[in-house]
Amino acid sequence: VIEQEVQILMVDDDPVDVELTLEVLQTSKLKMNINVVMDGVEAMEYLLRKGKYSASLKPDLILLDLNMPRKDGRETLQEIKTYDNLKDIPVIILTASKGEEDIVDSYSVGASCYITKPVGIAEFKKVVSSIEDFWFTIAKLPANSK
Amino acid sequence: MNIGKQIEVLLVEDDPGDVDLTLEVMNMSKLKVNINVVGDGVECLNYLRNAAGYEDKLKPDMILLDLNMPRKDGRETLHEIKNDPALKMLPVVVLTTSDANEDIVRSYTTGANCYITKPVGLDQFTKIVSSIENFWFTIVKLPPKS
Numbered sequence: 001v002i003e004q005e006v007q008i009l010m011v012d013d014d015p016v017d018v019e020l021t022l023e024v025l026q027t028s029k030l031k032m033n034i035n036v037v038m039d040g041v042e043a044m045e046y047l048l049r050k051g052k053y054s055a056s057l058k059p060d061l062i063l064l065d066l067n068m069p070r071k072d073g074r075e076t077l078q079e080i081k082t083y084d085n086l087k088d089i090p091v092i093i094l095t096a097s098k099g100e101e102d103i104v105d106s107y108s109v110g111a112s113c114y115i116t117k118p119v120g121i122a123e124f125k126k127v128v129s130s131i132e133d134f135w136f137t138i139a140k141l142p143a144n145s146k
Numbered sequence: 147m148n149i150g151k152q153i154e155v156l157l158v159e160d161d162p163g164d165v166d167l168t169l170e171v172m173n174m175s176k177l178k179v180n181i182n183v184v185g186d187g188v189e190c191l192n193y194l195r196n197a198a199g200y201e202d203k204l205k206p207d208m209i210l211l212d213l214n215m216p217r218k219d220g221r222e223t224l225h226e227i228k229n230d231p232a233l234k235m236l237p238v239v240v241l242t243t244s245d246a247n248e249d250i251v252r253s254y255t256t257g258a259n260c261y262i263t264k265p266v267g268l269d270q271f272t273k274i275v276s277s278i279e280n281f282w283f284t285i286v287k288l289p290p291k292s
Contacts, residue, residue, distance in 0.1 A: 087254070113260070
């Protein structure tokens with residue numbers, strides 16, 4: 001992973017959360033390429049390389065918000081996990097929701113982990129940086145054929 | 147955060163050296179972690195399903211699963227857990243010596259929440275176990291107790 005550029009797909013409609021996440025990930029020692037889409041419809045187009053996303057690369061990791069317009073994260077997660085060529089991508093739910101039903105459903109459908117967005121900026125950044133540390137230096141991700 | 151509550155971990159591992167080390171690191175934790183150890187996949191599933199001898203066992207908050215074990219290996223065990231509606235929301239972290247991409251891809255595809263290769267040195271192993279603990283028990287929201 002160290003030599004290769006890491007591909008992250010962030011699916012989030014909140015511009016502040018996107019900006020904070022980018023700020024943290026762009027200071028990473030790893031080469032990261034973060035692609036941002038605003039809802040589940042776009043996320044699926046990206047992953048299935050439809051329309052303007054025909055040249056998109058398969059992400060190494062997906063950061064998925066739950067509450068979004070058009071197609072929400074619950075539906076998107078379920079859809080991702082129905083594709084054989086996409087289901088090995090770890091999906092991290094990063095959401096404001098603390099609902100027990102959301103937590104249980106996300107794990108049941110195949111989310112790798114569920115993280116609630118903390119309220120403060122410093123705490124939010126700490127969480128993003130923990131995700132980066134854990135998933136890119138501790139966890140082993142599938143070798144990406146892109 | 148799961149502060150205050152006791153965290154139940156099920157360690158499925160047949161290597162006594164790795165079991166000892168994992169227990170040592172987790173027992174030093176500031177969090178209240180209770181670790182139960184079973185030696186193979188048959189025992190693991192009996193434990194999770196409260197079969198004879200395991201009637202009083204609580205559902206773990208997380209499973210640490212080795213891949214290469216006698217009787218029923220981690221691959222088969224993972225598959226059974228993730229196809230059982232009563233168990234599939236349990237986070238499973240694969241912790242194994244195998245770094246074969248085939249095992250990595252297959253584990254994620256089968257529903258492993260995360261895949262980690264056991265490092266060789268003692269210090270490295272300690273670091274990995276404590277990273278798992280920090281990430282999964284302080285950053286991630288685990289499924290609520292049923």
